[in-house]
Amino acid sequence: MTGLIIFLIFLLLGVIIVQIGRVTELAAKIRGEEEVEQQNTDRQAKMMMLFLVVFLVLGIGSAIYYKDVMLGYGPLVSASEHGGDIDSLFNWTLFFTGVVFVITHILLFWFTYKYRSMPGRKAIFQPHNNTLEIIWTVVPAVVMTFLVVNGLVVWNDIMAEPEGDYLEIEATGYQFAWDVRYPGADNKLATKNFRLIDPATNPLGIDWSDDKAIDDVILSGADKIVIPVDTTVRVRITSKDVLHNFYLPHFRVKMDAVPGLPTFFVFKPITTTKEFRQNLKNYPEWREPYEPEDPDSKERWEMFDYELACAELCGKSHYAMKRIVEVVTREEYEEWINEKQSKPYYLTTIRGTENDPRKGQLLDIEKKMRNVELTSEFTKAMESESLDDKIINLKNVFYNTGSANLDNKSQSELDKLSQLLAQFPNVNAELRGHTDSVGDDDLNFSLSESRAGNVMQYLLNKGVSADRLSSVGFGETQPIESNDSAEGRESNRRTELRIISNSL
Numbered sequence: 001m002t003g004l005i006i007f008l009i010f011l012l013l014g015v016i017i018v019q020i021g022r023v024t025e026l027a028a029k030i031r032g033e034e035e036v037e038q039q040n041t042d043r044q045a046k047m048m049m050l051f052l053v054v055f056l057v058l059g060i061g062s063a064i065y066y067k068d069v070m071l072g073y074g075p076l077v078s079a080s081e082h083g084g085d086i087d088s089l090f091n092w093t094l095f096f097t098g099v100v101f102v103i104t105h106i107l108l109f110w111f112t113y114k115y116r117s118m119p120g121r122k123a124i125f126q127p128h129n130n131t132l133e134i135i136w137t138v139v140p141a142v143v144m145t146f147l148v149v150n151g152l153v154v155w156n157d158i159m160a161e162p163e164g165d166y167l168e169i170e171a172t173g174y175q176f177a178w179d180v181r182y183p184g185a186d187n188k189l190a191t192k193n194f195r196l197i198d199p200a201t202n203p204l205g206i207d208w209s210d211d212k213a214i215d216d217v218i219l220s221g222a223d224k225i226v227i228p229v230d231t232t233v234r235v236r237i238t239s240k241d242v243l244h245n246f247y248l249p250h251f252r253v254k255m256d257a258v259p260g261l262p263t264f265f266v267f268k269p270i271t272t273t274k275e276f277r278q279n280l281k282n283y284p285e286w287r288e289p290y291e292p293e294d295p296d297s298k299e300r301w302e303m304f305d306y307e308l309a310c311a312e313l314c315g316k317s318h319y320a321m322k323r324i325v326e327v328v329t330r331e332e333y334e335e336w337i338n339e340k341q342s343k344p345y346y347l348t349t350i351r352g353t354e355n356d357p358r359k360g361q362l363l364d365i366e367k368k369m370r371n372v373e374l375t376s377e378f379t380k381a382m383e384s385e386s387l388d389d390k391i392i393n394l395k396n397v398f399y400n401t402g403s404a405n406l407d408n409k410s411q412s413e414l415d416k417l418s419q420l421l422a423q424f425p426n427v428n429a430e431l432r433g434h435t436d437s438v439g440d441d442d443l444n445f446s447l448s449e450s451r452a453g454n455v456m457q458y459l460l461n462k463g464v465s466a467d468r469l470s471s472v473g474f475g476e477t478q479p480i481e482s483n484d485s486a487e488g489r490e491s492n493r494r495t496e497l498r499i500i501s502n503s504l
């Protein structure tokens with residue numbers, strides 16, 4: 001309906017213009033061409049002047065009126081360290097081009113008015129003027145040099161490789177999301193190779209044989225990027241399909257994500273999301289309800305978030321690449337990243353699969369994680385009354401196949417266990433061996449017995465006193481899973497520690 005009305009309005013306007021033209025033509029015939037021509041020229045010259053005034057007043061007025069919604073003005077000050085420099089570049093450029101724009105437009109329209117055609121007035125023909133040529137070459141050259149040199153200085157400053165400590169993360173754009181990678185405890189990102197890309201198991205093409213890959217955190221299709229305040233952040237920016245652009249408007253960060261050509265941007269956030277919201281609160285327009293229809297709506301400042309936007313038209317769902325960027329204190333960041341680092345991508349998705357180059361090894365990070373887990377299982381077993389809790393499955397105790405000899409990999413778990421036993425000298429414990437159902441029952445029974453015995457011997461050698469420990473073998477009599485599958489049998493072949501008494 002609105003479309004139809006707009007169409008009719010334009011149609012009417014067209015008709016009116018045509019009609020005015022006809023009337024003017026008729027009037028010209030009646031009054032004589034020249035006189036009408038002169039009247040037209042006068043009218044148009046005055047209209048030009050009116051246009052100039054309205055245009056300048058509206059243009060400059062709206063810029064001032066809306067300045068608080070523009071980056072760099074009002075509440076939208078830069079949230080990064082270098083952002084102020086970029087804002088100042090913009091302001092210098094705006095100043096020079098603005099001044100020139102206003103002056104040239106006043107002159108342009110004023111001249112069309114002042115030098116409009118008049119009876120008896122003749123234009124001067126001026127083929128060349130050296131002074132004028134020099135002025136309009138030198139002035140722009142000086143201004144341009146100032147702007148370009150200033151821009152280069154700022155650019156080199158911003159694009160310099162960071163000195164000292166920094167956090168490096170990686171953003172990989174694709175239609176239509178971002179995969180974000182954080183380094184693990186080593187603070188280093190693993191190398192990638194596009195030949196290793198596999199949509200199902202390795203969407204980023206990470207080289208799993210690189211030890212730096214073990215603890216990398218991958219947020220696939222990340223809905224949020226969290227970064228610590230007052231920390232230099234270097235973002236590696238890449239793309240897997242078409243051109244994207246990594247744009248953080250509030251931080252004045254903007255860089256193309258180019259397939260096959262890694263780019264980067266270094267910046268330092270200086271305002272946390274919470275601080276930024278508090279600042280917005282000082283502006284009345286930000287205190288309006290976020291959902292005007294909803295009486296319980298929060299105010300706009302409360303809903304504010306920094307955003308990551310793709311600033312390159314990359315396809316039909318280009319808009320869907322918008323993400324939240326949260327700047328938090330260092331403590332909050334530590335908490336967040338520790339939680340993510342507790343389940344790195346490699347350990348949760350690649351470990352033990354055919355793509356795992358470290359099959360059969362026990363990794364340092366796994367030992368560390370197991371030590372933490374074992375400690376908590378051990379303390380729980382001491383405090384709990386339930387028999388289930390009192391029995392701890394010694395997950396990382398392994399034997400050579402078909403023999404009772406301990407595999408070297410078991411060392412870490414058993415050393416931790418002996419430490420715990422030393423730390424809690426009132427705890428007595430029983431070691432319990434189990435096998436799967438394959439093979440002769442009696443042999444399994446004696447195998448389980450000697451395996452438990454070997455574990456006990458290891459602990460005794462570590463200095464645990466003999467009167468605190470005992471060992472027993474159960475053979476295949478106590479399966480915890482079905483013996484029909486290989487995984488089930490693997491779970492059934494196990495050694496346990498049962499806390500017997502905690503005579504405090």
Ligand SMILES: [Cu+2]
Pocket residue numbers: 173174243244245310311312313314318321
């Ligand atoms: Cu995009």
